Amino acid sequence: MRIVTWNVNSIRARQERFFRWLAQDGADVVCLQETKVADDAFPWPEVEAAGYRAVAHGQRTYNGVAILARAPLEEVWRGFPDGAEADPEARLIGATVSGVRIVSAYVPNGREVGSDKYAYKRAWLDRLLAWLEGAAVSDTPFLLAGDFNIAPETRDVSRPEEWEGSVLFNEEMRAYFQRFLSVGLVDAFRLRRAEEGLYSWWDYRMLGFPKNNGLRIDHILVSPPLAARCRHAEILREERKGKKPSDHAPVALDLV
DNA sequence: ATGGCAATGTTTCATTGA
Numbered sequence A: 001m002r003i004v005t006w007n008v009n010s011i012r013a014r015q016e017r018f019f020r021w022l023a024q025d026g027a028d029v030v031c032l033q034e035t036k037v038a039d040d041a042f043p044w045p046e047v048e049a050a051g052y053r054a055v056a057h058g059q060r061t062y063n064g065v066a067i068l069a070r071a072p073l074e075e076v077w078r079g080f081p082d083g084a085e086a087d088p089e090a091r092l093i094g095a096t097v098s099g100v101r102i103v104s105a106y107v108p109n110g111r112e113v114g115s116d117k118y119a120y121k122r123a124w125l126d127r128l129l130a131w132l133e134g135a136a137v138s139d140t141p142f143l144l145a146g147d148f149n150i151a152p153e154t155r156d157v158s159r160p161e162e163w164e165g166s167v168l169f170n171e172e173m174r175a176y177f178q179r180f181l182s183v184g185l186v187d188a189f190r191l192r193r194a195e196e197g198l199y200s201w202w203d204y205r206m207l208g209f210p211k212n213n214g215l216r217i218d219h220i221l222v223s224p225p226l227a228a229r230c231r232h233a234e235i236l237r238e239e240r241k242g243k244k245p246s247d248h249a250p251v252a253l254d255l256v
Numbered sequence B: 001a002t003g004g005c006a007a008t009g010t011t012t013c014a015t016t017g018a
Helices: A015-025 A044-049 A116-134 A171-182 A188-192
Strands: A002-007 A029-033 A053-057 A065-069 A073-078 A092-097 A100-106 A142-147 A218-222 A230-235 A251-255
Touching (some): A002 A100, A029 A142, A053 A073, A053 A092, A065 A100, A116 A171, A188 A218, A188 A230, A218 A251
Antiparallel strands (some): A002 A251, A029 A065, A073 A092
């Protein structure tokens, strides 16, 4: 079972490129973020033509998440599944695929430490973690994938001294990432890849990609039952190259 | 090579992203 997460930075702007990649990759499950499209304008015919099913939770212009799968998507939910007040931003969707509970998440960026958007990022993470703590995810096949907007460690940052203190890489956000591990989840990528210099996002500006000035902020976290099945993990850097790339590369995980 | 912001709507600039 191959699972990929990708912040596509608009599924419509990326449509041709995305479906070309999908046909070639053949992933079983694809978690998308920043689809930037309302559900009625999602490319449903193209999904079906590619041999996939999908569930989406989107809005126009900003945010938006989706899950594509070859197998049926069951027990689907949108937004926070905690029954409390609805999140005005479409950042979370869940479904069960082949017995694995899959969640696609788009964590708020935070813009600037101390800003209203940073407060929203913290509150959003607190709410997700509170749900995870109550959901007993460590005992079941559970997978949380997406754009976390957090680089967990120094080895995940190309220029740590320059990035330190930013919304993506600071002590508080590193502590948030540790809380995901504390609820029993495992960074599946790091199970298979220990080296530094592997990033999932590069700024469009300032020659970010050619200079490999990147950060690893897109993650696939898994429960112990799935951690035992991890065989391979990789970042698909080829998809950051060429014409009209997303600023994020896909992250792929192969399970037995 | 991999290339010097990009996508969207509020559209000819502002907002957001990270």
